Amino acid sequence: xxxxxxxxxxxxxxxxxxxxxxxxxxxxxxxxxxxxxxxxxxxxxxxxxxxxxxxxxxxxxxxxxxxxxxxxxxxxxxxxxxxxxxxxxxxxxxxxxxxxxxxxxxxxxxxxxxxxxxxxxxxxxxxxxxxxxxxxxxxxxxxxxxxxxxxxxxxxxxxxxxxxxxxxxxxxxxxxxxxxxxxxxxxxxxxxxxxxxxxxxxxxxxxxxxxxxxxxxxxxxxxxxxxxxxxxxxxxxxxxxxxxxxxxxxxxxxxxxxxxxxx
Amino acid sequence: xxxxxxxxxxxxxxxxxxxxxxxxxxxxxxxxxxxxxxxxxxxxxxxxxxxxxxxxxxxxxxxxxxxxxxxxxxxxxxxxxxxxxxxxxxxxxxxxxxxxxxxxxxxxxxxxxxxxxxxxxxxxxxxxxxxxxxxxxxxxxxxxxxxxxxxxxxxxxxxxxxxxxxxxxxxxxxxxxxxxxxxxxxxxxxxxxxxxxxxxxxxxxxxxxxxxxxxxxxxxxxxxxxxxxxxxxxxxxxxxxxxxxxxxxxxxxxxxxxxxxxxxxxxxxxxxxxxxxxxxxxxxxxxxxxxxxxxxxxxxxxxxxxxxxxxxxxxx
Numbered sequence: 001x002x003x004x005x006x007x008x009x010x011x012x013x014x015x016x017x018x019x020x021x022x023x024x025x026x027x028x029x030x031x032x033x034x035x036x037x038x039x040x041x042x043x044x045x046x047x048x049x050x051x052x053x054x055x056x057x058x059x060x061x062x063x064x065x066x067x068x069x070x071x072x073x074x075x076x077x078x079x080x081x082x083x084x085x086x087x088x089x090x091x092x093x094x095x096x097x098x099x100x101x102x103x104x105x106x107x108x109x110x111x112x113x114x115x116x117x118x119x120x121x122x123x124x125x126x127x128x129x130x131x132x133x134x135x136x137x138x139x140x141x142x143x144x145x146x147x148x149x150x151x152x153x154x155x156x157x158x159x160x161x162x163x164x165x166x167x168x169x170x171x172x173x174x175x176x177x178x179x180x181x182x183x184x185x186x187x188x189x190x191x192x193x194x195x196x197x198x199x200x201x202x203x204x205x206x207x208x209x210x211x212x213x214x215x216x217x218x219x220x221x222x223x224x225x226x227x228x229x230x231x232x233x234x235x236x237x238x239x240x241x242x243x244x245x246x247x248x249x250x251x252x253x254x255x256x257x258x259x260x261x262x263x
Numbered sequence: 264x265x266x267x268x269x270x271x272x273x274x275x276x277x278x279x280x281x282x283x284x285x286x287x288x289x290x291x292x293x294x295x296x297x298x299x300x301x302x303x304x305x306x307x308x309x310x311x312x313x314x315x316x317x318x319x320x321x322x323x324x325x326x327x328x329x330x331x332x333x334x335x336x337x338x339x340x341x342x343x344x345x346x347x348x349x350x351x352x353x354x355x356x357x358x359x360x361x362x363x364x365x366x367x368x369x370x371x372x373x374x375x376x377x378x379x380x381x382x383x384x385x386x387x388x389x390x391x392x393x394x395x396x397x398x399x400x401x402x403x404x405x406x407x408x409x410x411x412x413x414x415x416x417x418x419x420x421x422x423x424x425x426x427x428x429x430x431x432x433x434x435x436x437x438x439x440x441x442x443x444x445x446x447x448x449x450x451x452x453x454x455x456x457x458x459x460x461x462x463x464x465x466x467x468x469x470x471x472x473x474x475x476x477x478x479x480x481x482x483x484x485x486x487x488x489x490x491x492x493x494x495x496x497x498x499x500x501x502x503x504x505x506x507x508x509x510x511x512x513x514x515x516x517x518x519x520x521x522x523x524x525x526x527x528x529x530x531x532x533x534x535x536x537x538x539x540x541x542x543x544x545x546x547x548x549x550x551x552x553x554x555x556x557x558x559x560x561x562x563x564x565x566x567x568x569x570x571x572x573x574x575x576x577x578x579x
Contacts, residue, residue: 017396017531018553029399102368125396125532128512129376130357131364134332138368143442144332146361159446164357169330170447177443182513184499222373222410226402228394233538236559245572248562252544253576255560259542261463261521262577263488 005058005153008115009049010105011077012039013070015126022230029228032094038073041121043080045181047188049119050081052153058116059083063108065101067093071204079191079199086112086205088212092219098127100219102135107212109140116175117158122147122182133180143173146180266290267383270348271318272300272339276309278354280316281420286352287317288421289383296320297426298346300339300434304328314429321429326436330445332358336365337439343370348409350381350388355413363411373405376413388412396512397535453505456490463489463521466510466537469496470526470547470566474503480525483570486579492517494533510536526566529554546570 016037022029049060062077063086064070074085088104096104109115123130130146137144149168150161157174163182191199209219240255242248256262269286273279279299286297299318301309303326310321322342329335339362343351351366353359355376367374379400380391387404390412394401405412458464465484471477477491484491491508498509510517512532522540527533529545529552537543538557545558546569555561562569 015395017398020395020399022399029395097373099367099371099373122513127394128396129374130360131367131374131376134361134364135368135374137332138336138365139371141333141369144361144365145443146332146364147357166451168447168449168451169445170449171330171443171445173443183495187500222405222407223375224404224406225394226389226404228399228401230395230399233557235543235557237555237561238559239561239563241563245564245568246576248564248569249572249576252560252562252573256521256542256544259521259559261542263463 005053005056005117006113006115007049007052007058007060008109008118009042009046009060009062009077009082010118010120010132011042011046011062011064011073012121012124013037013064013066013073014039014124017125027229027232029230031225031228036069038076039121039124039126041123041125041181041183042073043076043188044183044185045119045121046077046080046082047186048151048181049117051186052117052151053081056153056155061086061112061115063088063105065089065093065096065104074204075199075202076191078202079195080189084205085202086207088207088209090208092216095221095224096219097221097223098129098131098135099222102132102139103218104209104212104214105132105136106139107214108207111212114176117153118176118178120178120180122180130180133178137178140176140178143177145171145173145177148179148181149184151179151181151185266295267350268296268298268346268348269350269352270298270300270343270346271313271352272302273354273356274302274358275354275356275416276306276312278356278359278414278416279309280312281418282352282354282414283313283316283318284420284423285381285414285418287424289381292424298322298348300324300342302329303436310431315425316423317426318429319426320432322432322434324434324436331441331443332361332365333442334437334439335362336369338437339366340370341437342434343409350383351409351411353411353413355415359413363413367411372409372411373407374411374413375403375405378412378414379418381412381414393535396531398531398538451506453507456507458490458492458507458510458515459517461490461517461519463487464492464510464517464519464540465489465523465525466492466494466527467497467525468494468527468533471497474501476567477503479567479570482579483523483525483574483577486574486577487521487523489521489523494527494530512536524554524558525570527554528552529557
């Protein structure tokens with residue numbers, strides 16, 4: 001690292017999966033008009049970035065790749081404590097796939113002087129491919145650690161507890177390093193009213209692919225989403241009621257007996 | 264049936280075999296070529312098992328087990344250059360997704376993860392994958408080959424079709440310097456419960472007011488012969504139960520005959536973990552809780568009254 005720790009954190013303004021509805025007849029989700037919000041895991045990444053700065057000093061740069069509404073995700077990152085905000089956007093942002101996003105993030109870090117620690121969510125709430133962090137590390141040929149459940153940062157590098165399916169792996173890396181975090185790593189703070197107010201006044205630096213020397217053809221999608229559908233699982237939706245808890249319990253027991261699912 | 268080369272690799276032996284069976288069914292018997300990488304540290308019979316599943320060629324890699332994704336990506340990049348596959352199939356495990364992403368970044372390849380179905384069409388590779396936190400299925404078309412496709416462990420794999428004369432090519436290890444260093448590997452705390460295999464599950468959510476109240480739910484689980492599951496906040500935030508109880512997008516996916524959701528609101532990220540259950544019971548005091556839309560039997564009421572009554576009714 002140089003004099004100041006350079007911490008970057010990426011935030012996605014993705015679909016709000018709890019508010020996304022499928023068309024009743026076709027089962028298809030209209031992705032273009034669905035409500036959006038900051039992806040959950042990315043808030044953990046911003047929180048972790050701010051905690052590292054609080055301990056070691058440095059500057060936290062929040063970056064989002066997306067449409068104009070992604071300013072909202074950046075505002076939230078600033079409210080949590082990020083120092084500066086960058087929006088990478090362009091006419092065709094809606095078709096940018098994980099490859100395009102990783103390329104733009106890589107190009108932005110190159111253009112703006114590099115980083116020591118790059119934190120982002122292990123996956124986005126809507127797409128959950130888990131690819132952008134590892135892709136970014138691969139693209140930059142730098143160290144990458146995914147699925148971080150605990151991070152200890154020092155002046156020269158990080159120690160990360162990596163959450164695997166059945167094990168915890170402790171991994172060490174020198175800067176620069178890209179770390180993708182899971183939700184176990186922290187509980188993001190709820191910004192105060194004043195922090196929110198200040199964040200809404202913060203200037204966002206807006207950059208397009210030409211500013212980052214990325215030609216349009218390098219961003220042409222290689223993975224195209226053709227349709228998104230919610231499979232219907234029929235449920236009986238039978239209400240069990242009664243005048244006392246014992247009566248309700250007996251009715252449920254009988255129903256489950258009828259289903260043949262009791263031991 | 265197509266004359267394509269498919270390359271398969273996974274650190275999970277069962278997944279590796281399933282990938283080879285899938286690859287074989289995509290090329291058809293006697294056409295195309297299925298190549299399977301045997302990672303260092305695999306079981307002695309790994310190469311034989313992959314050949315029996317349908318690999319035309321196995322490539323055992325010498326050397327110590329690989330953990331650094333940069334080193335794994337570098338090795339796979341060399342194998343991709345040697346085999347020139349149209350698709351590299353990996354497992355959508357945490358290590359699999361991480362390696363897939365690194366390699367995709369290094370070689371600038373298309374990649375997708377969480378895939379449950381794969382078709383090699385003339386106008387591209389089509390995959391079915393989980394979307395919207397697992398509650399929707401997206402169809403994606405990959406427009407360029409080679410591509411990296413990470414298959415969900417447990418995807419339904421076609422039967423094995425052994426190749427008549429499988430070949431064996433030794434893959435020398437690479438001298439790439441790792442960028443990360445493993446200092447420790449330990450099993451997860453708790454971690455011994457295999458809730459995916461449970462036939463009955465009682466899951467507790469934030470409706471439970473304090474950790475000391477857990478026995479109320481555990482008594483019901485005993486009466487039902489069920490395992491205890493929980494939602495994310497109880498495992499990841501409160502730590503009342505260990506991760507092996509956690510059901511949801513980043514926890515475990517379960518498919519029991521009976522699923523009893525107690526004080527569970529039903530966030531989308533939880534629903535993905537339980538939607539394959541056969542019979543679902545929901546007990547919640549909020550009549551508008553989203554879990555009720557996914558339930559066969561709905562009880563609106565206080566879990567502190569209903570659960571003990573139910574335990575008693577079941578003879579617990």
